[in-house]
Amino acid sequence: PTVSPSGTDEILTVATVRLRFSDKHLPNVSPVIEGLQAERPIKDAVTEPKTDIFPIGVEPPDDKFLPRDEETVIRARVPESSIELFNGRNNNQVELPIRETLQLSWFVETGNTQSAQTTYYRNVREDPMYTESDREISKIDLGYALDNKWIPAKSKDYRKNTAHLIVIVRDNRGGVAVRDGFVNLEATP
């Protein structure tokens, strides 16, 4: 606050205003989660390793169970079309069409996940420190961000037979989508 010559208080506030709808900016579309999945190796596979993939929805399949105190891969099915191209700035603040960033937050009713959040970020560095091969490596596959691992707690720590999973996906332009589902848990350990 400053005092003007007339004796009245004057309060100045400075804030950065972001113009979301510039002519050159493309409108944002929220990302989409088409479904949630769990993936388990089939223990009695004879010839080659096989996996059992089943959906995680509002009603969990009666014959599918997640083991307690063991890792199970969980997956959010997000189409690549959710990663929109828009006019933004790269790391060196150069304006050019770039891909959106996706951030997935994973919430589980019991136990822990390997990562609390996973992110997709298509990074193509223009720094001279990076070689062409570095840039190639740095193009991370979307799949890394869509997979996580869930270790439900033992029955002595969590007695319920089902557990709730919630996944929130946000892009870096304000778009958001939420999906949840339930899984059956094995009785022991």
Place this chain on the structure above:
Amino acid sequence: MKRSSKPRAALRAGSRLTAFALLLLSAPLASAQTNEGLTRKPAPEQTVEAGKLSKLPKQTKFVEAEYPAAAAEQNLEAEVVLLLDIDDKGQVTGAIVSEPSAHPGLGFEEAATIAAQQFEFEPAEMDGKPIAIQLAYRTKFKLAPKPPAVAPGAPGSAAAPAPAPVKNFTGTLRERGTRLPMAGIVVTIFRDVDGKPQGFEATTDGEGQFAFFDLAPGEWKIVVEAPGFYPYRTVELVAPNEAVNATYYVERGSYNPYDVTITATRPRKEVSRTIIDAKIADKIPGTSGDPLAVIQNFAGVARVPIAGLLIVRGSAPEDSRIFADGAEIPLVYHFGGLRSVFPVGMLDNIEFYPGNFSPMYGRATGGVVDVQIKKLQPPKIGGYADVSLLDSGVYLEAPVGDKAAIAIAGRRSYLDFILNAAVPDDAPVSLITAPRYYDYQVLANYRPAAAHDLRAFYFGSDDRLKLLFQNPGDIDPTVAINDVTSLTKFYRTIFTYRYVPNDRFSNDFRISQGRNRFAVAAGPLKLDVNLYTSQIRDNVRYKFGEKLTLSTGLDLLYTKFDAFVRLPLPPKEGEPPRNFDFSQVRTSDEKGVNEFYPAAFAELEYRPVPGLLLLPGVRVDRFSRTDTVVAQPRVTARWDINKQFVLKGGTGLFAQEPDIQQGEDDNEFGNPDLGPERAWHHSLGLEYKPTEAVNLDATVFYKDMFDLVSKTDATTTGSNGMPRPLVYDNGGTGRVYGLEFVARHEFTNKFTGWLAYTLSRAERRDTLGTKDRLFDFDQTHILTGVASYLLPRNWQIGGRYRLVSGNPRTPVTGGVFNASTDRYDPVFGEVNSARNPLFHQLDVRIDKRWVYQSWMWGIYMDIQNVYNQSNSEQPQYSFNYRESKPTQGLPILTILGLRAEF
């Protein structure tokens, strides 16, 4: 066994007059010392040990003493010890008999004295200055071997003249492993003739050479028993009309660094100074074979979770400065302490000043480390190759003529190869460039005359790291980052010219030039500083008399830098570790910023009465960024109460500039109107030396810090006329007080070690704070014990034990869900109101060396955290901060290294 003898006529050619120094006594600075039973009434002047000389006298002219005729006729041999006065020009100005021969009256003493008065030497030097010394010189009168007896009645025996003696067995003694010649060593040969022993002796000269004359053909046994060496025995076959030439390599009893070290350290003037020889530091347990890592074991130095930070007497890392031969350098460690940037071969010793340092050092309010580079005087071409799990390096040194020498060294890590091979493809982290470092050094010395010493030292270092994370969310969910890169490199060229025309005047001139490059990038965040620096230091020292000496000089530092910063405000000391606020990213881009930091300093050494040394001094710094001139008066005093007790104390003002970023002349980052940070250092101590090998030192200290840069919420008007946050001001204060105790055992009886204990408290008060809080690295108790013992057959074992209070931490009292980031944010309690558990750790090191004829190699095993103590630093919290568990610190770790020397 009898000695060979020879008629007088052949003596001048055949006699071996062997002379060698028994001890060195500096005079007039020195009084007599005793050695090997020699005594002399002490002179009143100051005594200096021979080992403290920076250069031993070297004989340049030898005149053979005439063998007394009467003694030769009686086949008498003798030894005479003389005390030679050698002036600072190397001339013999006096010679007196210290030990007469066993046959007085035959002329041995007179002959030795007459010859010695014609000797000439290169003068001895102390701190690079030629000085007069007194030298004990032993002259041995030995008769050359008699020619073999000729059988009576043999043809021509009556009329033929005596044949000239023939050297038919010559040899050289060299130290096994180092190939250095062994001078003054007696070589004995013997055999049985008709059941009776027959033998001869010869003594090696300065080149390690010996000779026997007219030995009868046959098999001879050779024995060499040199003090400090294993006995050497062999057999030689002398054939008729053939000469034998042999080289024998004799193994030392122990190849430890301590008995070959000659260092010229400056006399003690400071209240607190720790000096450790680099070769001793190289063997300290827990340092992974890195000599500079020994600093963390000194009193007053806090333990840090990440090696490389230097926390001295409660001061922040940026408050201390590191110098190489007096020139400021940005870092001494690769990658936060993995390895220092200097190999041990380049180092002479490490000097550490925790406070109250001389006015010649400045721009620091904490402590000072001065890495002393080796004074190159290699006797031969030599070096070593060093291989460890982290890196490999080589060091080579060679004399260039009589007046110059050169050394080169280099090292490269291979962590990148190992890690890239070891990290599985499906790991969440890709190491595009794993931690990779290298360093290089070239050192050259040239001494055209005793008064002139020129040195050039070029060295540099390069560290790089590039990481790629498959899940950027593990770094931070709020910003798109999946890579981290860092680059730290620097080089320096230092030219030094030391001129010491006499013992009253000396001038040290040093000019250095170099570049620092520091870059860190993580996604859009970036810090890139490219700095060129030039520094000139000149230090003049003039001795007005026995009571008064003046040291004065200039310290001119010029820098030019480009700095690009795109970061949120970095956390200040005292702020709990929290996620960066990426919404507050600020950008600054400065190019071609010139800064000039001139400083002048002066210090008097005043000795009003014997034993009392007063050192009043002042340093005046001009700080460029803050455009401030600060005069810093300092005074220290030492009083040698007697030979065992020294009382010492000091007080002084110390100042430094804020960090570049804090004093940023920019609307976003810092406050361009910041002033220098200042601190008063006060200390008082007592040294006690109960024996020659043991030193006890207790020092109490108090440090009053003010004008510290601290965050503020005040606002100011920016250059564009708009209000903006002031960000920082000079409103912070602090104080540190405590006691340091050091008990040190010098290397004697195969043992060396020290015990260092620090009791201290370090507090700060921030601009926005209402009361004092603990400093981030406040450690109430720091106890470090280091011991090293030499075992037979070149084994060495050492241990280090540390017991340290845990660092303060700010507790997390809960968590709040942040709906914008879908994460919990921690809620912190009072700053630094909790403390990590007590830290304790035992490290053990074992060294073994194998010695071969012309080279040797050794292996060391450094086992850190022997009993695998967990030593938790910060607790690990659950996602919602409701639960926590201790983290595991560094587990038991074994590091192996190899070194081959030649």
